Amino acid sequence: MPVLEPGVAVPQTVVSPAKVFVPKHAAGMQFELQRCVTSERKACAVRVVLGSITLPQSFQKIITCTGNVNCSLALESPPWEKWLQIMVESLGPANATCRPGSTSSFLNFSSLNQSQTGPRPGSTGAAGSSTLSTTEASHNASGQRSFCLQNQPVVREDLDVVSVRYRLLNGPSVPVNNLSPTLLLLSLNTGMDSGGSLVISLLLNKTSVNLANASVVACVSAASPVLSLNATHNCSTAFFQGYPLSVSTSSAEATLIVLYPQTDDWFLSLQLTCLREAKVTVFAYLTPCFNDCGPYGQCSLLRRHGYLYAGCSCKAGWGGWSCTDDAKAQSVSVQNLATLLLTLSNLMFLPAIAVAIYRYYLVEASVYTYTMFFSTFYHACDQPGIVVLCIMDYDTLQYCDFLGSVVSIWVTILCMSRVKKILKYVLFVLGTLLIAMSLQLDRRGVWNMMGPCLFALVIMVAAWVYHGVKRRHCYPSSWKRWVFYLLPGITLAFIAISVYAFMETNENYYYTHSIWHVLVACSVAFLLPPRDKHKKPWAWSQKLTCRYQICQNDREELYAVT
Incomplete structure (x- = not known):
């Protein structure tokens, strides 16, 4: 792709x-x-596209040229220090293509800091050549236009990920x-700033202005600033629509939130529409979420x-x-009900804890108590x-x-095995460590x-098969155990899993x-196996007795009192 240089004639074809390159401080x-003309010396119908052809059509400027009439397009506030692509396409029939090198173009820049006139290559360029001229000059051929702005120094302070604060030095x-407009540059071109929210707040200092009439218009834009606020109040640049703001004596505060700003240099332009001078307090920062998403x-x-x-x-x-x-949104009463349901439903672990303690499964009871405690306060x-x-x-x-x-x-399934x-x-401790990891x-x-769950079920099935083969009958052997405990517990567990998953x-x-x-806690109370036969239930009313027992020592053939 050829680069059009200022003041240099370049042979150009229509289809190429x-x-x-748009320099900095270009106002227009x-x-x-x-x-x-075509190869047959006839008028050529072409379409000129300014801007990247990969962007949507709203980000492009398009003009259609037909006949021998010269076509022109003026752009206000083009993007600074960016490359602009110029594409000329033929709109005529296929056999009437425009002859290579049969166009002559004229490009002119108006700058903010200088005013000088350059040659118009369109009047001197010969047929078969294309000339581009960039001059920091007037906006059109009839007269000159100069711009002036006040640039306020801004320092960028990176606080955290997608968190930036802008501090004005003055x-x-x-x-x-x-x-003339007052301009502030907000740099968001690090490549990691587009994932947050750009927040800009303006506050009119009423002590610095006459309270009768004071109005300040502002515009936040990317790539290039808006420089005609006082004239048209139009918050738009050549290719992008900006975000307007305004403060006045009747409404002294204004806040703008730009969600996911594009990676580029952003500009804040401010200008007073009446009086002669005022002061505005500006707060600008980039935050991951505005107001931290609220309560x-x-x-x-x-x-x-x-x-x-x-x-x-x-x-x-x-x-x-x-x-x-x-x-x-849910009301406060609904929120209270939801909190009570999620927290108090964990109290259904109390029957499971009581059954585990009664059957002397102290480790399992400790695990259930731990789960009930942290589940209650986690949901709270x-x-x-x-x-x-x-x-x-x-x-x-x-x-x-x-x-x-x-x-x-x-632990419940391993206890059942x-x-x-x-x-x-050993499986309790080893499994807990692996689960934690x-x-x-x-x-x-x-x-x-x-x-x-699947691994514990495999262990339980293998253990039950082993006990069944060893005893030569079904394990567990009691039909009451199956009907009144295992089947209800398994049913509750499957219903709980279905509710949770589907x-x-x-x-x-x-x-x-x-x-x-509720279902999981109840299923645990049903599925816990009965206590061992040699273990007695906890009986707090029983008194502890002390007694002596005579034991025989076969090796020494003596009796010892223990």
Whole structure:
């Protein structure tokens, strides 16, 4: 692709694209196409596209030229220090192509800091050549136009990921007048800034102006600033639509939030529309989530396809970019009900704990107590809005809740297998350590729960088969055990898994997850095996007796009192 240089004639064909570099401080740009004819010396119908052809059509400037009439296009505030592509396409029939080198173009820049006139190559260029001229000159041929602006120095301070603060060196207040715009440069070109929210707040200093009439218009734009605020109040550049702002004595504050700003240099232009001078306090910063998503949301940093961006995860029916849309929000009474359901449903573990203690399964009872405690306070901390109680860090409570849930299933199935005690306790400890490791790697992974459950079931089935073969009858052998304990417990467990896997959604989470708590706790109370025959139940009314027992020592043939 040829580069059009200022003041240099370049042989050009109609179908060949070209590009031109827009210098800094360019206030305007004018493109003119002259004397386009076909190979048969007939008028050529062409279409000129300024801007990248890979962008949507709204980001392009297109003009159509027909006949011998010269075509021109004026652009206000072209993007600074960027390459612009110029593409000329023939619109005529296929056999009437434009002859190579049969166009003559004229390009002119108007600058902010100088005013000088350059030659018009369209009047001197010969046929078969294309001339581009860049001059820091007038906006059109009839007269000259000069610009002036006040540039305020701004320092960028990186605070965290997608978190930037802009500090004005001359203080938070900037002077604004009605003769020329005041310009602030906000750099967002690091490549990692497009995933947050750009927040700009303006506050009119009423002590610096006459309170009768004071109005300041502002515009936030990317790539190039808007320099004609006082004249047209049009907040738009050559290729982009900016974001307008305004403050006045009647409304002294204004805030703008730009979600996911594009990676580029952003400009804030301010100008006074009346009086002569005023002061405006400017606060500008880049934050991951505006207002930290409020009381009904949580700000999360996400990485997808190599891009880092932030977003709000809203709860309790709230929506919007910062969780401020209450169209489907839950009332406080519904939030209280949801919290009570999720927390008090864990009390159904008390029967399972009592059964485990009665049958002398103290390790299992300890695990159930641990699960009940952390599940209760995790769900009390997981609620949005004002109904929240966190006794620990949220991440710690969540990890302990997940760990207790999986370990409870693990120890229950191993207890049902009735393996030897030494093997059972080794599997208890080893399985808990592996579960803790897997949860640290992927806390919400499906196999973190399915894996231990399936492995424990394999151990239980193998142990029951071993006992059945050894005793030569079905194990467990009692039909009452199957009818009144095992079948109800297995049914409750399968219903709980079905509710958890297929019925639970974000809308009914408070109810279905509470049902999950109740069903799992009840199934544990049914599935725990009976106590060993040589173990007596806890009897607090029994008195401890002391007695002597005479034991015979066969080796020494003596009697010893123990």
